[in-house]
Amino acid sequence: QVSLAESGGGLVQPGGSLKLSCVASGRTFGSYPLGWFRRVPGKEREFVASISRTGDSAYYADSVKGRFTVSRDNDKNTGYLQMNTLKPEDTAVYYCAVHRNPHGFDLEYDTLYAYNYWGQGTQVTVSS
Numbered sequence: 001q002v003s004l005a006e007s008g009g010g011l012v013q014p015g016g017s018l019k020l021s022c023v024a025s026g027r028t029f030g031s032y033p034l035g036w037f038r039r040v041p042g043k044e045r046e047f048v049a050s051i052s053r054t055g056d057s058a059y060y061a062d063s064v065k066g067r068f069t070v071s072r073d074n075d076k077n078t079g080y081l082q083m084n085t086l087k088p089e090d091t092a093v094y095y096c097a098v099h100r101n102p103h104g105f106d107l108e109y110d111t112l113y114a115y116n117y118w119g120q121g122t123q124v125t126v127s128s
Contacts, residue, residue, distance in 0.1 A: 004096050004097070007023070008020040014088055015085055015107055016084075017082070020080065023078050024077045026096070031102065033105040035050040035051075035097045035098075047061050050070065050110065059074070083124070091126050093124070096116040098115060098116065101114060
């Protein structure tokens with residue numbers, strides 16, 4: 001079982017940057033792919049980015065590709081989401097989550113049901 005805690009959110013102006021962290025408890029963090037999702041009120045959580053258990057592959061939503069970078073440090077039990085060139089439409093609560101099936105990650109990297117452990121989220125607000 002893995003427990004996750006996001007941090008690093010805040011208020012930033014358009015064009016600014018934030019780096020989110022996802023600290024995991026437990027010894028098995030490195031065995032699971034990690035996903036980042038975001039949600040705004042009244043909408044379902046949407047896929048943002050994900051990374052394989054070893055960090056050798058990553059996926060991004062088209063809306064953030066080229067601006068966001070997902071990474072991880074398994075020795076620190078921490079995942080990261082570097083967000084650059086932030087836009088107002090990036091405003092959301094951002095969640096990290098652990099993928100339940102490393103072997104199926106490449107087929108379900110953006111699938112909500114494939115992630116079985118979730119953090120509480122961190123608020124990102126992009127506004128002038």
